[in-house]
Amino acid sequence: MLKLPTLTANSPTIAEVDLAAFKENIRTFKQVAADSMLMAVIKTNAYGHGTVPIGLAAVEAGADRLGVTTVEEGALLRENGITVPVHILSSVLPEQAADIVTYDLTASVSSRKLANDINNEAKKQHKTVPVNLKIDTGLHRFGIEPKKAIQFCESCYHLTSLNWEGIYTHFPNSDEGDWELTEEQFALFLDTVSNLNDHGYNFPIRHVGASTIAIERKDMHLDMIRPGAALFGYEPASRQRDLISLRPVMTLKSRLLSVRELPPNTPVGYGGSYVTSSHEKIAIVPIGHGDGYKYALSNKGEMLVNGKRARIVGTISLDQTVINVTGIPDVRAGDEVIVMGSQGGDEISAKDIAEWMESNVDEVLSSLMERIRRVYV
Numbered sequence: 001m002l003k004l005p006t007l008t009a010n011s012p013t014i015a016e017v018d019l020a021a022f023k024e025n026i027r028t029f030k031q032v033a034a035d036s037m038l039m040a041v042i043k044t045n046a047y048g049h050g051t052v053p054i055g056l057a058a059v060e061a062g063a064d065r066l067g068v069t070t071v072e073e074g075a076l077l078r079e080n081g082i083t084v085p086v087h088i089l090s091s092v093l094p095e096q097a098a099d100i101v102t103y104d105l106t107a108s109v110s111s112r113k114l115a116n117d118i119n120n121e122a123k124k125q126h127k128t129v130p131v132n133l134k135i136d137t138g139l140h141r142f143g144i145e146p147k148k149a150i151q152f153c154e155s156c157y158h159l160t161s162l163n164w165e166g167i168y169t170h171f172p173n174s175d176e177g178d179w180e181l182t183e184e185q186f187a188l189f190l191d192t193v194s195n196l197n198d199h200g201y202n203f204p205i206r207h208v209g210a211s212t213i214a215i216e217r218k219d220m221h222l223d224m225i226r227p228g229a230a231l232f233g234y235e236p237a238s239r240q241r242d243l244i245s246l247r248p249v250m251t252l253k254s255r256l257l258s259v260r261e262l263p264p265n266t267p268v269g270y271g272g273s274y275v276t277s278s279h280e281k282i283a284i285v286p287i288g289h290g291d292g293y294k295y296a297l298s299n300k301g302e303m304l305v306n307g308k309r310a311r312i313v314g315t316i317s318l319d320q321t322v323i324n325v326t327g328i329p330d331v332r333a334g335d336e337v338i339v340m341g342s343q344g345g346d347e348i349s350a351k352d353i354a355e356w357m358e359s360n361v362d363e364v365l366s367s368l369m370e371r372i373r374r375v376y377v
Helices: 019-032 043-048 049-062 069-079 094-102 114-123 148-157 177-198 210-214 351-358 363-365
Strands: 013-017 037-041 065-068 085-087 104-110 129-134 163-166 205-208 252-256 258-262 280-285 302-305 306-310 321-324 336-342 346-348 374-377
Touching: 019 037, 019 049, 019 114, 019 210, 043 280, 043 363, 049 065, 049 069, 069 085, 069 094, 094 114, 104 114, 104 252, 104 321, 114 129, 114 148, 114 163, 148 177, 148 351, 163 252, 177 205, 205 210, 302 346, 351 363
Parallel strands: 013 374, 037 065, 065 085, 085 104, 104 129, 129 163, 163 205
Antiparallel strands: 013 252, 252 336, 258 280, 280 321, 302 306, 302 336, 306 321, 336 346
16 A cells, blocks of 8 residues: 655645636536537546546536546546546547446447447446447548448447447647638538438437637537637637637646856756856746656746746756746745746736647646646635
């Protein structure tokens, strides 16, 4: 049995998660798509916010279903009292069929072997299991090609222990606003569903709408929307800022470990990638790429200290980041540092960090490691 230490104080670096803001975002999407169900996609540790607390909050706020990408995430939700349908929005291995059935999870199915294995396991457990058919309309990760959908259903639709309750697809270019391609793929999806219906293969729940579709295209909401990262306060594209009001859910904060002055021409950090140009004051923040605060932010990013921006200098190490606090008055060890969030009328958002990294909000949030303590407020 692993023994955990009893500490008198914890690491100063914490991720503060505002559950009220998260619930408000859920309710906002419920209003946006009042005629459709809402699946709250909380994959990848709820984009770094914590699978179980966020899952419970989503259900409390009115989410009809939850979406994850691994069987382990789904089982964790079940073990912690979540009873709403939980979808596995990724392909899984056939040997995971037993756990899918045991935990009453809704699998995405696009292979005959997986369909048969889930069906056989459901028979053993005397259950009927809900499944969703995934159609590949152009993302080309997994899913049935539209022209092969009839053939697939001929062999799998009538498996007696499967309930084909839903059919769905996912678009690759909607966030970028490529509506011509997205509309072509949407039409392909609808044609495929219609063709299946004509052959007697019916799927009551049709869904295609991740965050962008939920925000911008009411005509594509169908029976259910599936917002993900937007639930945590960040619309996928800047053009959507006037279309929906969302609140960031996480504040990432720490405290300065030390403050010191360095003379001109002094290299800072591993490899000396930054050299002081004058007498400069630097400070150490206990967060690094071992926490998921990416190496790519070296000499690029900023943090807030006493309401002022302090630039990252030098190479971010596994456990520490150096910031330049020259010109910020009254800085001392122990002062609060906002890595992501608001302080003194200024704000550093996950989008800012993503731009510095040349990445996206999903990576910024979901990369934050579990050793950063989550505090729910």
